[in-house]
Amino acid sequence: xxxxxxxxxxxxxxxxxxxxxxxxxxxxxxxxxxxxxxxxxxxxxxxxxxxxxxxxxxxxxxxxxxxxxxxxxxxxxxxxxxxxxxxxxxxxxxxxxxxxxxxxxxxxxxxxxxxxxxxxxxxxxxxxx
Ligand SMILES: [Zn+2]
Numbered sequence: 001x002x003x004x005x006x007x008x009x010x011x012x013x014x015x016x017x018x019x020x021x022x023x024x025x026x027x028x029x030x031x032x033x034x035x036x037x038x039x040x041x042x043x044x045x046x047x048x049x050x051x052x053x054x055x056x057x058x059x060x061x062x063x064x065x066x067x068x069x070x071x072x073x074x075x076x077x078x079x080x081x082x083x084x085x086x087x088x089x090x091x092x093x094x095x096x097x098x099x100x101x102x103x104x105x106x107x108x109x110x111x112x113x114x115x116x117x118x119x120x121x122x123x124x125x126x127x128x129x
Contacts, residue, residue, distance in 0.1 A: 028059035049075030
């Protein structure tokens with residue numbers, strides 16, 4: 001990955017990424033917090049709520065693509081009840097809890113590395129992406 005940095009237009013923060021076609025673009029695991037794909041929104045019982053996507057994910061050398069939406073502008077999905085939202089939150093917490101150190105990550109931990117958080121996972125293979 002390049003070490004370049006983009007300025008996030010919606011909050012003025014700087015984050016490692018690139019600008020592609022005028023849009024902040026991040027790798028699969030390196031999107032800034034506060035953004036989610038449509039699928040991640042749905043997993044939290046949310047929907048974009050009429051906002052346009054503000055950034056994009058590109059991975060597998062640009063062959064895979066996903067739009068990123070702002071979580072702070074997302075709305076509860078019309079179909080989700082409070083009970084559904086509570087159980088979604090619990091399920092999300094399990095998926096975000098590192099199996100090694102027990103910390104809760106701000107993102108869902110992938111199953112392929114045994115649901116370890118990034119610091120635990122990278123201390124095992126010792127190489128940074
Ligand atoms: Zn960990």
